[in-house]
Amino acid sequence: MGAIKMLQVAICDDQEIFVKKIRSIVDEYFGKSSVEYKVDVFLSGREFTDLKEKLTKYDIVFLDINMDELDGIQTAEILRKYNSGAYLVFITAFINYTLQGYKVGAIRYILKDYNNMKPDILEALDTISEKMNLMDFKVTYNFVEAGEVEISVKDIIYIENELHKVRFHI
Numbered sequence: 378m379g380a381i382k383m384l385q386v387a388i389c390d391d392q393e394i395f396v397k398k399i400r401s402i403v404d405e406y407f408g409k410s411s412v413e414y415k416v417d418v419f420l421s422g423r424e425f426t427d428l429k430e431k432l433t434k435y436d437i438v439f440l441d442i443n444m445d446e447l448d449g450i451q452t453a454e455i456l457r458k459y460n461s462g463a464y465l466v467f468i469t470a471f472i473n474y475t476l477q478g479y480k481v482g483a484i485r486y487i488l489k490d491y492n493n494m495k496p497d498i499l500e501a502l503d504t505i506s507e508k509m510n511l512m513d514f515k516v517t518y519n520f521v522e523a524g525e526v527e528i529s530v531k532d533i534i535y536i537e538n539e540l541h542k543v544r545f546h547i
Contacts, residue, residue: 384414390441422447432459442469453481
């Protein structure tokens, strides 16, 4: 299987304290994996949407809703004109935009709470990683005939047990 391209992540929030928090969580998450990634930061919806066609490069977008000039919903609508496949995660203090968030294809809607949003962001990243098939979980099996063999879980089609023997189909 070929190598996965570098994952492109965008964080768009007009509050730098939250940008830094989200970025540290993303860095911690992907830092523990073999996934190559790059994070770009935008401090306004306008700055982000001014990329126009270049918005297509983003795989994951963390987006605040309450921003001056161009709010998160408007920003997401522009993003979707160029990139319908990006995984969109809204992070905001305003729950009353939830339905509008899902209309633009948000995968998660996380309430802003500097001290308590980390588990929600990690869960969103787990879900996105699973959907993108990013993480390559490997398990080492100790076979009598072959010794220790490391198998990528995503390569297993099925496992068969016959007369006290296990056969892996990969």
